[in-house]
Amino acid sequence: MPPYPLTAVVGMDDLVLSLLLSSVAPDIGGVLVRGEKGTAKSTAVRALANLLPPVDVISGCRFGCDPHAPDPECPDQPHGHEHHPRPARLVELPVGATEDRLLGSLDLDRALSAGVRAYEPGLLAAAHRGILYVDEVNLLHDHLVDVLLDAAAMGRVHIERESISITHASRFVLVGTMNPEEGELRPQLLDRFGLTVEVRASRDPDVRAEVVRRRLAFDADPDGFVKEWQDAERELAGRITSARERLVGVELSDGVLRQIAAVCAAFDVDGMRADLVVARTARAHAAWAGRSSVSSDDVRVAAMFALPHRRRRDPFDAPGMDENLLDEALRDNAPEDPEPPTDPDDGPEGGPEGGPGGQDPQNGPDSQDGADPQNGPDHGGPEGADDTTGPVAQTSSADAGAQQPSAGEPDPAEAKPQDDSENTDSPRAPAPTQDPVSATSPFKVRSFKVPGLGKGTAGRRSRALTTSGRTISTRPLDSGSSSRQAEAGRVHLPATLTAAAGRQQARGREPGGPVLLRRDDIRLGVREGREGNLILFCVDASGSMAAKQRMAAVKGAVLSLLLDAYQRRDRVGLITFRGREAELALPPTGAVEAARMRLDRLPTGGRTPLSEGLRRAWSVIGNERLRDPHRRPLLVLVTDGRHTAGEDPTRIAAEFARKGVRSVVVDCERGPVKLHMAAKLAAGLGGELISLDELRAESLAGMVREQVTNAGAPGTSRATRTSHTSRTERRIA
Structure with a gap:
């Protein structure tokens, strides 16, 4: 089936424009597309490859060397003089790919048949001078992220493994798509994306109906649908080529350059990469719009794409920009020299006002012209620049509201911190609820690990046998335990060939013939790395926890633990208990941002059903073990240890200890008189007791x-x- 035409995409103007600008200037650094599921993220990316101009490559070179500037260190040297054009490649990196598939590895066929060492290129070699696309990039394993970071930073790939020493060029446009609900991206990789765009399905019924209409027409007759849009596709492809040619001559004056630097400084972004990306994007936008020099309008479009993801201070900051602050910074630092008037004859047919991204940046594409199926890319199609709403979502007003601290918190008597609701005679009396209080600032916490050696999904917390860590040893493949060993590592080829080398003469191998292998020669690599765990927070939200703004400190501690869980790639769940029941506020997920939002809205008050909280935690851990038996749990119980509702928690706590569930009790008890009930609870759980003050790494x-x-x-x-x-x-x- 042919890919869906990019010009037929409706309502995704910012997405399409960001992809086109990266195609005009590949040195921008690629695009990260964030958004909810079902918003044509993957469809638009796959459609882009058909619009890119072909690349000229040296015939017979597996690494796609440019005949006009060949790589002097290319492993396929010496090159011949013949060359030919080939279509631009879109190479997809699956989330579950191995490091060997990404980097390349020893050519097994030639090693076993001819007994020689030869290198088989990987996906990074195939993506050279093309597009490397990673769907669900936020779910990519850390060891693959590290490889991508090195390749994106240096433009080269270095392989030192399995007796192979290879280096080759690998320059590509990195495009990633992700759903933030499934977890955030590592800051190091996030910064490598030149542009970011937030996509959201339109709420306009006319636009949604047009999307469905076009998709149904494509599914019914893909070839006929593509043929209907081929003229628009051809015109858009020609415009990309023209913009690339025009880019070399686009002028970036000193006044505009100072404006770019001032805007980046105003938003307090880290490093200088933001300044470079904004400058490159502004030049690309000017070339795309048919102008010969960069204007403030180009800078505004570039800043809306390049700065939102770089101004985040921690993973819980929502990406977004204050457009009023951006406009103010642009006005205050406007170039002194008057900007040259736009000459409509400089651009392609239709002038800079026509086609994708050719709209006035001050006038977003809120009109429904793009919904007309007969309109091509030069008729206000989906590729226009939407600058009035910005290419990224703004900070949620709900989040901002959750940060408002409640006023007039009650100060109960020190001898009896529980509120009056705990003495109610009615078994179903509603628990008085206090308004949510804001958390204190997060801090670096102590590192908690699950003891032993696990087999869970790769992460950054506890020790585990993985398929992606460092090789610590090799072992023979035994018939009685092959399946268990296979889980710990793959076939280790150098050790296998070494084991077989001393037996070749006895097996009758002829000189120059293939290596003769037997089952007892096979060696498996045992690799040790780190795994991600299930971090289950069980937070006491009863009336005793609300005394003296204690809940603000508790939320700050949990927020800090959530930040640590995010950095270590854990799955996170949140249970709260108050009144007479426990609530699963957040089922286990990789999106710790969702846990933070639930924590912001957490009310307090009522009795303390500690046993119900533990019972709910036991149920959640049991269900997660059925889904993923290798992911080990870590229970973090945040409480002062008191229980005033339900049964005694001693028996259920003993079950955690008997089953070996690792637990940490964060003691929230404050004041001169302490009952030390949290210590008794920690002893019953067989876990570790730590106070709120000791939770800080600097305190340790x-x-x-x-x-x-x-x-x-x-x-x-x-x-x-x-x-x-x-x-x-x-x-x-």
Whole structure:
């Protein structure tokens, strides 16, 4: 089936424009497309490849070298003089790809048949001078992300593995799509994307109806539908070629360059990559619109695409920009020299006002002209620049509202921190609810790990046998345990060939013949890496927790733990308990941002059904084990340890200890008089007890320094120093 035409995409103006600008200037750095499912993200990306001009490559070169500027270190050197054009490639990187498939590996066929070492290129070699597309890029394993970061930064791939030393060029346009509900992207990879665009399905019934109408027509007759749009596609492809040729002559004056620098400084972005990307994008937009010099309008469009994802300070900051601040920065730093008037004859047919991205940046494509199926790309189609709404979503007003602290928090008596609702005689009396309070600022927390060696999904928390970590040993393939070993690693070819080398003469191998292998020669690589865990937060939201703004500190602690879970690629669930029941506020998910939003809206008040919270946590862990038996859980219980409703939690806590579920109890008890009930609960769970103050990593470091200082003080006995050291080690473990 042919790909869906890009010119037939409706209502995704920002998405299409960002892809076209990256095609005009590949050095922009690619595009990250964020948005809800079912918004034509993948459809638009796959349609782009058909519009790109062909590339000229050296015949016989597996790495796509340019005949006019061949790579001097290309593994296929020396090159011949023949060359030929080939279509621009769109190479898709599956989320579950292996590192060997991405980088390339030893050519098994030639190694086993001829006994020689030869390199088989991977996906990065195939994507050279083309597009590398990663669908669901936020789900990509960390070891593949590291490889992509190196290739994107250097434009080259270096392979040092399995007795192979290879380097080759790999310059590509990186395009990724993702659904933020499934988790965020690592900041390092996020910054490598030149542009980002937030897509959302239109709420206009006419636009939605036109989308369905065109899709049904395509499904009914793909070839006929593509033929109907081929003139528009051909015209758009020609415009990309013309814009590329015009790009070389686009002038970026010193005044506009200073304006770009001032805008980036006004938004307090990190580093200088933002300035470079905005400058390149502004030049590409000017070339696309048919202008010979960059104007403030081009800078505005570029900033709306290039800055939102770079101004985030932590993963819980929603991407977006204040357009009023952007317009103010542009006005305050406008170039002193008057901008040259736009000459409509400079651009392609129809002038800069026609075609994708040719609209006035101050006038967004809110009209429904793009819904006309007869309109090509030069009739206000979906490729126009939508600058009035911005290419990314603005910060959610709901999130902002959740940050407003409640006023007039009650200050209960110190001898009885529970509110009056805990003494109600009615078993179903509604629990009084206080308005949600805002969390304190997040901080770096101690690292909690699940003990032992797991087999879970690759992550960054606990030790595990994985298929992507470092090889720590090899082992033979035994018939009795092959399936278990296969889970821990793949065939280790160098060790396999080494084991077979000493037996070739006895097996009668002829000189120059293939290597003779037997089953007992096979060696499996045992790899150790890190896994992601299931972090299940069980938060006490009862009346006792609301005393003296204690809940603000609790939310700050949980927010910090959520940030740590995000960085370590864990799945996160959130349970709250208050009144007489426990609620699964967030089923286990990789989107920790969703957990943060639930935490913001968390009310407090009522009795403390601690046993119900533990029982709900036990049920969630059991269900997750059925879905993924290798993902090990870590229960984080945030409470002061009191229980005033339901049964005694001792029995259910003992079940956690008996099943070996790793648990951490964060003791929230404050005040001069403490009952230490959280300590008893931690002992029953067989877990670790830690106070809110000790949760901070810097507090732990200070404690260690204090212990070392006291242990080394004059007059301190050796036995005392040993006791200090032992206690410190036990608290760190």
